[in-house]
Structure formats: C-alpha cells, structure tokens
Amino acid sequence: MSSTRTSGRGRALSLAVAALLACATGCAGSTGGGVATGTALQGEGPTTTGAIGFSDVKVGGIYRMAFPLTRNISKQAVSVTGVKLLNIPAGGKLLGYSVYSVKDTPGYRLGYQETAHPTAGDVDLDKYPNYAGHPYTIKPGVLSDKYAVVRLKVTAKVTKPVTGCEADYTQAGRTYHQTLTCRFQLDMA
Template sequence: MSSTRTSGRGLTRVFAVAALLAMATGCAGSTGGGVATGTALQGEGPGTTGALGYSDVKVGDVYRMAFPLTRNISKQPVSVTGVRVLNIPAGVKILGYGVYSVKDTPGYLLGYHETSPPIAGSVDPAKYPNYAGHPYTIKPKVLSDKYAMVRLKVTGKVTKPITGCEADYTQAGRTYHQTLTCKFGLDMT
C-alpha cells in the first residue's frame, strides 16, 4: 500500500463529495444497501434485562440460547426474514439459528446444553419444528409466538459475553434490521 499526501483542500473536497453522496442516497436511518434501521420490534422476556448463560463451560460444549421474545409495537404487520447475533467473542463459533414456536414447545425455552446428559425437566429444542428459513409474520401490537435461538460451540477460552440480537424484517414493502438487547454469558471458571 502506497502513501499519498493529501492537501487540506483535497480533504475538503473528499468530505464534500461524501456528504453529497450521503444526502443523495437518503442514508438517514439507513445502513447501506437499502436496509433501514427499524423500530417496530420490542424485545421482551428474561434476556432483555440481564444475561442468560451457563457456568462451568468447557471447550467442545454446544449450547442453544434464546433471543428475546418479540412484540410488534407498530400499527402494521412485520414479516421477520432472518436473525443473527452481532458480537461474537473469540472462543465461540456460531453453528446456526433456529426459530421455534411457544405453540409447539412447552413455553419459551431459554436455553439448552446439548453436550451434557439431560437435566431433569430440560427440553431439547431440536425435537420440535424449526421454522428457520421461513419468514413469519407478527401482527400489529402482538407478541410473537415464534422465538429464535442461536446454536453455538465453545472452541476456546471465552472472556466476553455474546451480545446484540438482530432481526431482519420487511414492513410495508421496505426492508429493515433492528438490534434488540440480549446478552449470553459463557462462564468458564
């Protein structure tokens, strides 16, 4: 990579061009690519006020952890098209995502440790229909019966939590993404 010296006037032109491009593309509220930041969803449940997680975590363990329940707080239906976690620390590998319904499962499943012997009363989400890959609609002012889970594997020392649950959705012909508060802890002590 070569180094180029730029004069103050050259930098001013670069900033002016960038500002004009930003105004011309209407990027206010947009994250690029025509996807705007949404506000129609509200996270609810235990994952929105604290951290869900596990202690005594070991390398090789596989877990599933639930995203917050989602309520459509807007006046129009939304169609959720995808989910993902945003901040994945070193030592964690995302294996995939599942979407389950409280109508199929015995309620809202907060998590599951796949690599340990089942604990009495624990419920394996893999035994229920998985709606991942199929958009689902949340009616206006309604709490969705569907909830997402991230499936992950511990691959090394984990020192930070997993944070940021993002949902992609469409509403009234526009595409949005919205980050909901969530925090998953994997305590290795």
C-alpha cells in the same frame, strides 16, 4: 459499504445472499444498500436484561440461547425474515440458528447445554418444528409466539459475553434490520 455504485442486479444478489445467510427475526433510518434501521420490534424477556448465561462452561460444550421474545409495537404487520448475533466473542463458534414457537414447545426455552446423555425432564428442541428460513408475521401490537435460538460451540476460553441480537424484517414493502438488546454470559471455571 463503499462509495462505489452497485448495479441493481448486484444489489439484489447481495440482499438475496444476506437473506439466505440469516435464519429468522426488526422501521426508520437509512443505512445504505436499501435496508433501513427498524424500530417496529421491541425485545422482551430475561435476555434483554443480561440475566441469561451458563456457569462452569467447558471448551467443547455446545450451548443454545434464545433471542428475546419480540413484540410488534408499530401500527403495521411485520414479516420477520432473519436473525443473527452481532458479537460472538473469541472462543465461540456459531453453529446455526433455529426458530421455534411457544405453541409447539413447552414454553419459551431460554437456553440449555447440549449433552450426549440427556436426563429426565430435559427438552430437546430438535424434536419440535423449526421455522428457520420461513418468514413469519407479527401483527401490530402483538407479542410473537416465535422465538429464535442460536447454537454456539465453545472452542477456547471465552472472556466476553455474546451480545447483539439483530432481526431482519419487511414492512409495507420495505426491508429493515433492527438490533435488539440481548446478552448471554459464558462463565468458564
């Protein structure tokens, strides 16, 4: 952010646009612009250890990858308002975000490649309620039943992993964002 002062209306418009662009999931250092770096969330699950990925990735393929499950480790409820990937490598094109509940889907779906002809046992997340664009609350000390999923298309050779899952949330009337560790490998043949 530049040192130029922004009017209250301009700042509110900027925050509103940022909230609309994000789709789903993040308590204490200022980053400027009225949004602080958060510490209330803790990422859990395989995506936090680099264990998620796809082999034999092809140009034109569409892949879905789950953000980490999130636990509120603070003493106050948080309202998750959005998520985004921070580092999409060259050759990857973001198609969008979704938010699902493990209560609706057959568990925490880590990821899958979309195909024109699904096989028996494939789970199509599009058949389940999508909570993207709707804030959801995580109570203190609780692991959320909601999880975000990114949809990514491979447009060219990918040589680096997809990393950095950022969650946006409000807590006690303040807005925060928090980067959660995540890593998705797209290994090409």
